[in-house]
Amino acid sequence: MHIGVDATCWQLPRGLGRHTRCLVTALGQIDHVNDYTLFTDAPALTEELATIAPVRLVATSKPTIDAAAANRSRSLGDSIAMSRALSDHAIDLLLFPTAYSYVPVVSRAKKVVVIHDLTAERYPGPNGRVVSRWLWNIKSMMSRRQADAMATVSDYSRQALVEGFGVDPGRIHIIGAASDPVFRRLAHPKPTAQLVSLGVTGARRLVAYVGGFSPHKNLSRLIEVFGHLADRPDCADVDLVVVGAHDHETLQSAYQETRERIRTLALERRVVLAGFLTDADLVALLNLATVLVLPSVTEGCGLPAIEAAACGCPVIATIESPLPQLLGEGGLFVDPRHPSELGDALNRVLTSRDRQDYMRRAGLAAASRLTGTAAAGGLVRLMQDTMRP
Numbered sequence: 001m002h003i004g005v006d007a008t009c010w011q012l013p014r015g016l017g018r019h020t021r022c023l024v025t026a027l028g029q030i031d032h033v034n035d036y037t038l039f040t041d042a043p044a045l046t047e048e049l050a051t052i053a054p055v056r057l058v059a060t061s062k063p064t065i066d067a068a069a070a071n072r073s074r075s076l077g078d079s080i081a082m083s084r085a086l087s088d089h090a091i092d093l094l095l096f097p098t099a100y101s102y103v104p105v106v107s108r109a110k111k112v113v114v115i116h117d118l119t120a121e122r123y124p125g126p127n128g129r130v131v132s133r134w135l136w137n138i139k140s141m142m143s144r145r146q147a148d149a150m151a152t153v154s155d156y157s158r159q160a161l162v163e164g165f166g167v168d169p170g171r172i173h174i175i176g177a178a179s180d181p182v183f184r185r186l187a188h189p190k191p192t193a194q195l196v197s198l199g200v201t202g203a204r205r206l207v208a209y210v211g212g213f214s215p216h217k218n219l220s221r222l223i224e225v226f227g228h229l230a231d232r233p234d235c236a237d238v239d240l241v242v243v244g245a246h247d248h249e250t251l252q253s254a255y256q257e258t259r260e261r262i263r264t265l266a267l268e269r270r271v272v273l274a275g276f277l278t279d280a281d282l283v284a285l286l287n288l289a290t291v292l293v294l295p296s297v298t299e300g301c302g303l304p305a306i307e308a309a310a311c312g313c314p315v316i317a318t319i320e321s322p323l324p325q326l327l328g329e330g331g332l333f334v335d336p337r338h339p340s341e342l343g344d345a346l347n348r349v350l351t352s353r354d355r356q357d358y359m360r361r362a363g364l365a366a367a368s369r370l371t372g373t374a375a376a377g378g379l380v381r382l383m384q385d386t387m388r389p
Helices: 015-030 043-049 076-086 130-146 155-165 193-197 219-230 255-264 279-288 303-310 323-330 339-350 353-367 372-387
Strands: 002-006 035-040 055-057 093-096 110-114 149-152 172-174 205-210 238-243 271-275 291-294 315-318 331-334
Touching: 002 076, 015 035, 015 303, 015 372, 035 043, 035 076, 043 055, 093 372, 110 130, 110 372, 149 155, 149 372, 155 172, 172 372, 193 279, 205 219, 205 279, 205 303, 205 339, 219 238, 219 255, 219 339, 238 279, 255 271, 279 303, 291 303, 291 339, 303 315, 303 323, 303 353, 315 323, 315 339, 323 331, 323 353, 331 339, 331 353, 339 353
Parallel strands: 002 035, 002 093, 035 055, 093 110, 110 149, 149 172, 205 238, 205 291, 238 271, 291 315, 315 331
Antiparallel strands: none
16 A cells, blocks of 8 residues: 655644654554655655655645744645645555645545644634634535544544534544653753753752643643742742743744733743753653643643653643543643642642652553554554555
């Protein structure tokens, strides 16, 4: 079977890009039966992608990750160029690792689309731009209609897709979340030069947040709760480190509101806006952090929490996610609408070494099962089943 893979979202720094990189890399490592071609519109990526499978570079006016950010949209010409390339009749099956970069395709090839969640439908681009939302809804609908099979990462996400789109649950297959093996427990963690430059020296306890600045990430709630915590004498040595790029948001951004909230609460000395961190910096941070907090209103996967658990970092996360099922006792799970629950959970973790140690062990055990290899294996089986008459 000749499988074409849409790799245009490879460069996304956050969850969709991370999951794609981990999944496609694992496919190249475990599947020695099928042939793959990776399609990209980013010239700078061809050398990296070629280490996994043959690459086809599609000429467009700008790469997808630049064209399809929250305040922009892919041009019609670029969409047509990608569609024509993916319509190659030599391809037996097309894999879209995310609906984010989907384009309609006219060919005999079977189509498998991975849909992570309904976040884009619930939280559109800046100021709810009508045109952007309309275009996204059309693309999302066409991806579901053209798909011969759909995949997602959890039972939670599948149920959301069934309820939100009215999709037959039999068409949605769970392949699982995938954490990159770079996220691991370090024997002797220490701050990298980049972390030290940000003021993270390892001398203070750290509450970490990793993700974006979209309103559904609920960062304002976390900052408010941390503000109350920071006033306590027993938490005078605790800082909050917020990790995430804010210049490539695919959804509405609340970055400026987040900065203003930090200023209003006089937390500038206690909250570090770290921006984008490389994997090496992030692994070091997660090994040093006392706890990672993911307080989102909704999460289709919650990959930063799984990556944190793989680094031995206890997790506090939203119940509106698959994380309670995926991490079990490696996390404490709170209602994102109730700040008191988040505050209580932070207090329980920060004040108990025994609880930290127990959650660390449980999280490491859970994360060891959530690998790219396992997810890729499930995806290979799905693609083979899709090709059967």
